[in-house]
Amino acid sequence: MTKLAQMIADYEKAQATTNELEAQVENNPTNTALEKEWDKAYAIEYKALIDLIEAIVNLTNGQIDKRTARQMIATRLDTLKAIADLA
Numbered sequence: 001m002t003k004l005a006q007m008i009a010d011y012e013k014a015q016a017t018t019n020e021l022e023a024q025v026e027n028n029p030t031n032t033a034l035e036k037e038w039d040k041a042y043a044i045e046y047k048a049l050i051d052l053i054e055a056i057v058n059l060t061n062g063q064i065d066k067r068t069a070r071q072m073i074a075t076r077l078d079t080l081k082a083i084a085d086l087a
Contacts, residue, residue: 004059005084007052008077014045049073056080 001009028034049062049070056069064072072080 002084008081011048011052014048018039018045
């Protein structure tokens with residue numbers, strides 16, 4: 001597995017954890033401990049996203065800017081995974 005593929009996998013795992021905790025918080029909005037867990041999970045997801053954005057920018061020597069990289073992650077993650085597997 002390439003470094004980019006691993007970064008994508010890490011981002012997806014963090015995103016899934018955040019989404020799962022968000023659903024739990026919505027079902028139990030008075031649970032402050034659960035909300036703190038969600039806050040931590042979201043911070044991990046956000047860092048994984050930023051790291052992935054920066055990796056894409058660096059791999060393309062800046063030909064893809066941060067905004068475009070973020071858009072690619074949001075709309076074309078499957079395509080990015082296929083490319084990362086080829087790299």
